[in-house]
Amino acid sequence: MTTVRKLVESTADVIGDRTHARWLVEVAVSADRIDDVLDEEVTERMVAHLDAMVGRYRIGEPLQYVLGRWAFRRLDLFVDERVLIPRPETEEVAGVAIELAMAAEGTRTVIDLGTGSGAIGLSLATELPVENTSIWMTDISTDALAVARANLAGIGRPARNVTIVESRWFDAIPANLKADVIVSNPPYIAQDSCDVEKSVSVYEPEVALYSGSDGLDAIREIIRRAGDFLTANGVLVLEIGSDQRLTTEYLFEECGYVDYEVRRDVFGRDRIAIGYRPGPAR
């Protein structure tokens, strides 16, 4: 009899990583918690499913796509090759946006531009109070929005606060909408960059990664247009490349933000750019 435990051991031998083996087997046997089913017998169908996943993993497909899910803050997101794999540094970007939105008075409105899997926008939806919160999530990619919608369906009651629109940055946002916080993790890699890991360039969507010859096209456009969609005292929160601090600060200055800062991520890299709009009460 082959048990789940034996399957984990043989998978770990094949791929050389016990933690990944546990996660792969957990998905193959459709268990919520692998520890609860270690002594159960596996079926031929489960083994075939695992074999297919291990094959993909061994040729270099990112674990997250093979598993079809990934944790982001409190969410268990469905992910596949239509969306960027949510990163740990983006959890911090979302955390800053949540903190700033929490401080907004009355109905708080937040826009997440380039939502991909919905990682940032759905974290806002689930971590902010359900009352008086409105979240707009946009993306130019219909494929990405299909994934974001699938994830929206999994969050329960806060989903009612979310509006998803296909949009090139602000193009489809109602002209009279004013947000307390605009947050985005836009593409920010230079088109011909040689620094991109192979698993990223081969598997992750190009539209989620590259942004013009210097990687700054999206950041430039978002900073220049965000003022039209922010309340007085509104805040723009952007994830940026670790070498983009000076240009981002220059753009904030040029676009009339009264104050701005760039915070470091957990890895100590310049990463979270925050621009504060001028307003009567600051």
Ligand SMILES: C[S@@+](CC[C@H](N)C(=O)[O-])C[C@H]1O[C@@H](n2cnc3c(N)ncnc32)[C@H](O)[C@@H]1O
């Ligand atoms: C770096 S990914 C971020 C995805 C997700 N927010 C996250 O943090 O995991 C950038 C996203 O921006 C979207 N995007 C790229 N160009 C865009 C544009 N011009 N307008 C709107 N979205 C765009 C991509 O489709 C992609 O989903």
